[in-house]
Amino acid sequence: MNLFTLDNLFLLLTGLLAAYLCWYFYQRYNLHKALHNLYYLMGFAVLLISGLLLIFLGLGILKSPYVLTVSSLIPLGISMGLAEEYYPKWKTYFKWFAALGFLAIAVTSIGGMDALKKIAVPLFHGVAGLMIFFGPFYAKGAPKGFWWVGVGGFLIGLGGIALAFITLGKQLLFFSPEFVMMILTPLLFLMTGAYVLGFTKKG
DSSP states (O other), X not given: OOOOXXXXXXXXXXXXXXXXXXXXXXXXXXXXXXXXXXXXXXXXHHHHHHHHHHHHHOGGGGGOHHHHHHHTHHHHHHHHHHHHHHOTTSHHHHHHHHHHHHHHHHHHHHTTOHHHHHHHHHHHHHHXXXXXXXXXXXXXXXXXXXXXXXXXXXXXHHHHHHHHHHHTTOOBTTBOHHHHHHHHHHHHHHHHHHHHHHHTOOO
16 A cells, blocks of 8 residues: 555645644634534544545545545534534524434435435535535624635535535536546645635634
8 A cells, every 4th residue: 555645645734734623623612612613623523534544545435335424524513613603593403404414314325225315415515515615705703714714615515516426426517536536635635724724814
């Protein structure tokens, strides 16, 4: 196994950024005990672990239904954090939707229910991605540079939906399996970099 590849370099850099964000939100939670920091922390902790698994086990593990299920916690954590922090009026509804979506992905993926999985995966990833994409642009009281989180949301939504279609045995637009695998690791790096720029802005 060759660990010294360009893909692994991007994954390592992504892991370092994700580790920094985990530390950042852990520190914020210790200061304010705000629940949204735990949701963000969950999302980036899963991203960190996923990146390490991809380095040591290869991109082939993306075909695993267990990996598909667990990786759903990345957009789940980030989108729930945004709802908790900036959209209190409907955060409860969104969290119920996210929880049901995660369960639907878990049951249909691990249970081999391909027909239902074709609905659950794009629906959940799509809505979570839209929340992360649009949410930062309309968040009241957010720092000026918080729109970078929306850029990260666009990237994770694009990559996540394309990857989901491949997992389902289909192709989204020009996102062939070969093309998605080629851009996946740089996309993860750019996405995480955008999150660092957005979440760590102070004003």
